[in-house]
Amino acid sequence: MTDTKVNNMSKESFRRQKSREEMQKQLISFGLMIVLTLVAFAVVAMDTFHKGFVIPFLFLMAIVQAGFQFYYFMHLKERGTGMAALLIYGGVWAAFLTLAGLIVISWW
Amino acid sequence: MAQVHDHSELFPEVMPPEPEKATLEGKNKFFGIWFFLGGETVLFASLFGVYLALKNSTAGGPSSQELFGLGLVFIMTMLLLTSSLTSVYAMYHMRNNDFKKMYLWLGITGLLGIGFLACEIYEFAHYITDYGFTFRSSAFGSAFYALVGFHGGHVLFGICWLTTLLIRNAKRGLNLYNAPKFNTFSIYWHFIDVVWVFIFSVVYLMGKVG
Structure with a gap:
């Protein structure tokens, strides 16, 4: 095997390693998005909090989730x-x- | 004189690390879809603004608290959120040059999208037959169906787009010509999920709060 070929292969395995690490981060962000969704639904379903708190809170949850989508799922980072x-x-x-x-x- | 087109650069022996952006065509598609989504953001914002302005104008008909049920909306949210993850998996396999696995995950993405759409059709049918709540019932009805229906239309368009891509490229394998096409669809699909996050928060959850 020539040196360049070996070099290409190690480059490829390095890229795959990076790609796997990225996939793990995406899985974590998916988990966090599920949690954010559950929290948002729970806050409304419990019906104990004041409207003045719930509405800005729901906005915040949605914006954080959109950020995860943009940066992790849509590769904006x-x-x-x-x-x-x-x-x-x-x-x-x-x-x-x-x-x-x-x-x-x-x-x- | 007829020009001979050489497309061999689209079928390299070793795929580059980012096949979706390796060609000028791919770079242009990436630019184009984000440009388009920037416009879509404004369009959906207009519909959200109209909804927020008219949500209490029920004209004596059912209000959002009476209509909405959180169970179905939660199922729809999970379906669409999961389909967003499966299309991430598909793009992961695209970058590893694994055509079959990419197809498998794109197929699952499409099925989850169809599941979402089925729930939405059921939901609308339920409002219309059980509550007599239609597009013409009230300003609230018009704003609700315009916003949520427009999103559902985007999901339907996405499913048609994906189906066309999957059929047309089934025998081609992955190359630098079609890799950008799959990636463009995937970005569109994530955006549809972003819009849904705001719909379930602003329309359904805030609608329940009042």
């Missing part, structure tokens, strides 16, 4: 995804303005 992040955060910013506008005019 990998290198070379700056442009993708810019596009989606541009969308999120416009979405925030849209929501804020609609909510403010309907509450006034």
Whole structure:
């Protein structure tokens, strides 16, 4: 076997190792997302907390879960995804303005 | 003079580590899907905004507290969240150049999506037949079906997209031509789950709270 071939193989096994580690992180984030979902449902099902607490809490749970999806499941934490992040955060910013506008005019 | 097209660069002996972004086409698809999803975010935000503004305008019809049941919504959430994980598995096998396992996990992803859609159809049918709650019942009804139905439409579109991909590429094996296609679908599918997270939180859970 030539040196370059051996080199390529060790590179490949290193990449696979990295990939497996990444998969473990994704599994952990899946577990955390399940937990966040259970907590959100439980808070509503228990019906003991005040509305003023529950609603911001549910928002927070949803935003954290969306972050897990973006960074771990959609690979936004990998290198070379700056442009993708810019596009989606541009969308999120416009979405925030849209929501804020609609909510403010309907509450006034 | 006719040009001879050489596509051999799409079928390398050793696959690169990120086959979905190894070609210009792949890079463009990655850019394109995120651009599209940025727009989709604004579109769904508009529907969420409309829903929040109109959710209490029930016109004497059933309210969100009377209608929604948490059990079915929980099942739907688990189905879609799990399908998000199975498509992560599919992309893991794509990067390891394992075509069969990628197909297996994409197939499971599709089945979970169909399960989700079946629950949603059951849910809507239940509201319409048992409560007489339709798109035309009230402003709340219109806003609810527009938002949740539009998401369901996205799931349906995703299932059609996936089915087409799986049939069209069944005999091709994995190469640099179709790897970006599977990856683009996978990113879209995760986004559909992100939207669902906000639907179950804002529409169903907050609807139960009042």
